[in-house]
Amino acid sequence: MLEVRNLTAGYGDIPVVRDVSLSVDEGEILLIGGENGAGKSTLLRAISGFNAPASGSVTLSDRNITGLPPEISAREGLRLVLDNHRVFPELTVHDNLRLGQASGRADPDALARALEEIHAVFPILKEKRGQRARDLSGGQQQILALGQAFVARPKVLLCDEPSMGVAQMLLPPILAFLRKWAESGTAVIIVEQHLKVTQPYTDRALIISRGEVALECRSSDLNSRLEAWRRERMAEHA
Template identity: 70%
Template sequence: MLEVKNLYAGYGIVPVIEDVTLSVNAGEILLIGGENGAGKSTLMGAIAGFNKPTAGEVLLEGQPLHGLAPEKVAKSGLRLVLDGHRVFPELSVYDNLRMGAAARRGDRSGLSAAIDEIYEVFPILKEKHRAYARDLSGGQQQMLALGQAFVAQPKVLLCDEPSMGLAQALLPPILSFLRRWAEAGTAVVIVEQHLQVTAPYADRAMIIERGTVKLECPAAELDDRLKSLETPEGAA
């Protein structure tokens, strides 16, 4: 579904991502881990059009996406959920969900069905559907941000650090929602630091270190692979 080939990207003159290649199929979750500052968010931004890659390709179902503006990328079926549970604070919960329809391909008739589905998964959003998004907790805002993406029914979902700024206990319901979403035929990429919590929900995993891919393996093997990689340098 999504293929990234030999991607190089950065901010201004700062090179951050070097020669990253990855692919995700419909129906699976790829977990991308790595320390903060390793370049995960830059990678997401480069795929979604926020910063122009200096080299390499991003293909969605074989169609090139690199060089497109972010709103065009979203429209063609690749939706990035930014880190930091960013929603539109001065819009109501319902209107935030409605904004998701901007990236929806084709008809808008299924919109209310999709919104109802979100309300079913996260009843709190239904309860607060008239409240301003700024009055939600961080976890609820993350649910809302995901809900907004869900409404668009993208082919590929990129989810940048869903855990940022949330209490860890809030993570499992969000992750199981992503799991079900993927199983319905969407290609999902989750960027996360909290690997132990996230790995069980993912199919494959990849670790980025200092802008390059350090390892790639089935998610179930991640723990063992990381232990074997452990370097003496890391211990103080």
């Protein structure tokens, strides 16, 4: 579904991620973790076209989308939900959700079905459907951004720090929503700091350190692999 090969990207002449390769298939969730500043968000921005890669390739459903503007990548079926929400603050909650179909595929019946699913998981969006997005809390705006992406029905969802600004009690329902979403056929990549909470909802995990892939494994093996990797790092610096 989505394949990234030897991607190097950053800002200006400064590389932040180097020679990163990954893939995620239909119905699969890939968890990307790593310390602050490791390059996780830069990687997602380069995949989705917000940052032009210096080298490497991004392929979506056998189509090369490397370096395409994000609006073109979105039309190809790739959607990025950023950790700073990116909703339309002056529009109502309902209009923000409705704009998920703004790519020329307006379908009232599909929208109604999507809204029903979203409201069942996040009833706060139904309660506040007539309020402007700017009046929501940060966590509510994060949920709204996810709902807007859900309405768009992308082939691949890139989700950057879904826990950002969200009360910890809301993170499991968000992750369960993403798990169910993936089971409908969407490929999902989640960048997240809270690995222990997120790992059970994912299939594979990839850890980035200093802009490079440090380890890749099944999510069920993540804890043991992380522990071994950390011991190796400590031994190297002893």
